[in-house]
Amino acid sequence: VGPEALSLWNSKSTFTSFGVFFLQMGWGDLGAFGEPSKETPNLDQMASEGMLFLDFYTANPLCSPSRAALLTGRLPVRNGFYTTNAHARNAYTPQDIVGGIPDSELLLPELLKKAGYVNKIIGKWHLGHRPQFHPLKHGFDEWFGSPNCHFGPFDNRALPNIPVYRDWEMIGRYYEDFKIDLKTGEANLTQIYLQEALDFISKQQASQQPFFLYWAIDATHAPVYASKHFLGTSQRGLYGDAVREIDDSIGKILKHLQKLGISENTFVFFTSDNGAALISAPKQGGSNGRFLCGKQTTFEGGMREPAIAWWPGHIPPGGVSHQLGNVMDLFTTSLSLAGLQPPSDRQIDGIDLLPAILQGKLIDRPIFYYRGNEMMAVRVGLYKAHYWTWSNSWEEYSKGIDFCPGQNVSGVTTHTQEEHTTLPLLFHLGRDPGEKYPLSFASDEYQRAMEQISIVVQQHKETMVPGVPQLNVCDKAVMNWSPPGCEKLGKCLKPPKSDPKKCFWPH
């Protein structure tokens, strides 16, 4: 489920931060990244006024773990957002998940709070929906949005509709109080989320309080939607309509910051929580450009993300960075901007991107590509080594579930889990960003690159202490039957008897 993050701070006494997380938006969905319809004038302008990151990654090819990684600065395998139910499986937080973000994890808003920040999340939380995981228990001061994906409509018997919260309590449910018309694709949710953002920013500006806004909207996640004004406006169909509405909203948010005179005090970052969901394409899914496969996979299409940093007066316009970046870096960078240190009692995977953003430095660091607790691949410089390859199982593939539609690289996009740990498949992402031409094992180049990569991997594995896996147990009894506030609305539902089981993660 693909996020984007904006984060912003001011440079003076009042610090400001601001994060956007989109769902399911791929590298190839922006005009600035070569989408041929070029329908994102606001994001393209944001890029031309700020800095484009061309080698930016998410921490996981799936939404919940990426979001947990962004907010903790740590790989999902450390913060517990993974499963050990089967080998190398993606897991997230559906309604029946028992787990969520552990109390032991320190989230970005918890830390920023100590420096006087007011923190708001607008949109999908996805770090657990049970009471102990509530965002306001983990540092956020305000919330408008939902704990899970907006799947539905459900019958409220076998499955409850997903609640929408304002702060501590639910204020309605999707499809009941917050309409999404699956036939026409119409829903005005992005407009609501936009207004929430504008109001919050206005309020913070008026009270002169620094803020962190995490704008985690989901219009580009299936079921895709857009409001009436945007329906039918894109060459790309409904998915494109949703992208256009998000693009328009981001333009309005940036203009609002400028109008209020706080754009130079506000650091904004845009990125995504996973690659475009090609299984939903072409009607409900986006594009990863020329990269291989999409969401759910550890190929570039699954984890390489569009990314833009914007901070007028600080970031020189039109910049381009090849810094290897990761959504976890937004944790460390945000702390740095707020004058805070990252926690020293735990491993933090995010790095401070400010030297890359403000001074054009390139910091040497690897990118790890995980599925569950298995390190599938690693990128060091321009080289990417696959230790395991898998798209999905033959069983799923034969049912028409295809994470790589129209793409097939023999021995790479495999439908069985292929182990290459003794002789990794190596690609040069400069000459071959599409991961189509593995280097010859016998070449000098292979030998030289793997020597360097092996050291990085060995070090990573030696110091890796996995967290307790949070995404192993599912139970229908924990679903959103009776969220706080349901009594007032007469929307409490009766849960079934508890029956905890291992969650089934097919890929």
Added chain:
Amino acid sequence: VGPEALSLWNSKSTFTSFGVFFLQMGWGDLGAFGEPSKETPNLDQMASEGMLFLDFYTANPLCSPSRAALLTGRLPVRNGFYTTNAHARNAYTPQDIVGGIPDSELLLPELLKKAGYVNKIIGKWHLGHRPQFHPLKHGFDEWFGSPNCHFGPFDNRALPNIPVYRDWEMIGRYYEDFKIDLKTGEANLTQIYLQEALDFISKQQASQQPFFLYWAIDATHAPVYASKHFLGTSQRGLYGDAVREIDDSIGKILKHLQKLGISENTFVFFTSDNGAALISAPKQGGSNGRFLCGKQTTFEGGMREPAIAWWPGHIPPGGVSHQLGNVMDLFTTSLSLAGLQPPSDRQIDGIDLLPAILQGKLIDRPIFYYRGNEMMAVRVGLYKAHYWTWSNSWEEYSKGIDFCPGQNVSGVTTHTQEEHTTLPLLFHLGRDPGEKYPLSFASDEYQRAMEQISIVVQQHKETMVPGVPQLNVCDKAVMNWSPPGCEKLGKCLKPPKSDPKKCFWPH
């Protein structure tokens, strides 16, 4: 063989024109079109100062026919640049080709000459190398470059090395007098071509004579080369080095126009003669972004091209056009800029793009995709209908010749010639630019779109009068054994006995 065209004119009394034709440069090779290394700052700047065409096509997926189409404004099937030796085959002008551009065709420089233009071609001509096809017999006043591709080195017994001409006579041969080091990829040819362009422009500016410059360089055509200064500078390997040098050269040419104070009198267009040659990738071939397949095919990757119009003071900066364009339009547009009418005694396929460029109009017109004399596909609006699909034969494919590496769309990238004339495969290029999801034959959308397309195709076929095919006969005796000027250099070679045969065109 991928070309790009620049054409320029002034708006006052002195008209100027200027064309660039690259080889083998794909849609995805420019930063502005999403190439992830983003190594084309000059072309990207040209785009930001001018207008980017997102739906621009070449007239054929192979070099010679596209070049003939650009200079005549007519489809290759009309101007004779095709073969009937076998069904739906691409053909070009190798050394043993007997044919070339017919005298009956009117070339752009012939027409411009009447309006006082001085016309120069720098680089590869490729419209026939025998004396009657010489560019100076077809309207050009000056020539520096070669008649054929820079393949080699040859032994001068079975095969002569390709000559390099200055105007009427050869001044040396590739690999002998004009070095290309196949091991290191070093050659300073692009620098020579650049200097030729700068000198010509200076001379024209000094003499106040309007000009048409057709800069048809070939550094990105295999064997790919770059000069020493650029070798090893790209993330993309040798191909990227060549792109960087071309990008740098174009930047220098545009700056030269500005320095001489004639940029506002000079209309410049950049485009390519075919999609990137994926069979040469990743070391010697470029990228077609997310489009399907490459050179030699009638999928988008074979014929959709990067395209930029630049004309400071006339074209508003940062514009983007979805006008369906074609290299043949440069013929008509050039005439329009020069105040000339296209010939009325023949069918002209190119349209005048000035309303699209200067007033942002969208002109309704189809794009035809040919292989030989077979119309394989047609685009009308956002719909593309395939009447025939073929990548290459099983025989070729089994030898490792792959025009669609890593891509495989079942029933689309076929290895047998598949006829769909009664029920064409239909794609919506907005939702599905990668041609992966044919529309359901039973859908209303299919019916509606095909009704419209059928009328366009019927009209096209009814009025089509094919020219005499020029690319059917090959003869070793006609090779570049003794080009004019060879005596002075002592470089005349003895031709073998004439033995004309049908050329073999495998794909």
